[in-house]
Amino acid sequence: MDTNGIKDLKVREKQEVDLSVEQTRPGLVFTPDVDIFETENDIILLADMPGVKAENLTIDLRENVLTLSGYSDDEENRDTSVLISEYEVGKYYRQFNIAEVVVQDKIDAQLSDGTLRLTLPKVEKAKPRQITVKTA
Numbered sequence: 205m206d207t208n209g210i211k212d213l214k215v216r217e218k219q220e221v222d223l224s225v226e227q228t229r230p231g232l233v234f235t236p237d238v239d240i241f242e243t244e245n246d247i248i249l250l251a252d253m254p255g256v257k258a259e260n261l262t263i264d265l266r267e268n269v270l271t272l273s274g275y276s277d278d279e280e281n282r283d284t285s286v287l288i289s290e291y292e293v294g295k296y297y298r299q300f301n302i303a304e305v306v307v308q309d310k311i312d313a314q315l316s317d318g319t320l321r322l323t324l325p326k327v328e329k330a331k332p333r334q335i336t337v338k339t340a
Contacts, residue, residue, distance in 0.1 A: 232294030236272065236320075240300075247304060247324040253296045254318035263313055263322065270300045272320070 236251040253261070255276025264271040275295040305327040312323040 231275075232292060234292075234294055234296050236296045236298055238298065245326055247302070247306065247326065249300075249320075249322040249324070251296075251298070251320040251322070252318060253315075253320055255291075255293060256296060256315070256318065256320075258315050261315060261320070263311075263320075265302065265306070265308060265311070265324075268302045270302050270322075270324075272296065272298045272322075 236253045238252070239250045241248040241250075249270075251272055253272075253274050253276070256274040257276075260276070261274035262271070264273075273296065276293045278293045302324065304324075306324040307327055310325045312321075314321045
């Protein structure tokens with residue numbers, strides 16, 4: 205904390221992933237920062253992937269493993285001379301084991317301002333019910 209009692213903000217650098225597989229595309233590979241929330245009906249994942257466009261983003265869920273993969277490039281600045289460069293471009297990659305069973309055809313993914321919002325609806329649990337016995 206500083207002397208005014210206000211907490212100092214610390215900039216967190218992008219973290220590069222150490223992948224054990226060989227990449228076919230050269231460049232850095234980053235781990236996107238995520239927040240994961242759970243409601244009674246959904247799992248909601250927010251992932252920071254600045255510079256990634258929807259067409260460069262892949263979301264895959266198979267055998268309870270959720271994989272996020274995307275890349276950002278510097279195509280907007282290809283015809284310019286770089287004066288200062290602090291923004292790093294590269295690939296984003298992260299995997300999660302999903303413990304809950306989700307309804308795959310109702311998964312919703314929205315990408316806005318570099319943030320991916322992924323809503324994974326949980327399978328509705330069987331509701332207990334009384335079974336009426338009929339006589340024949």
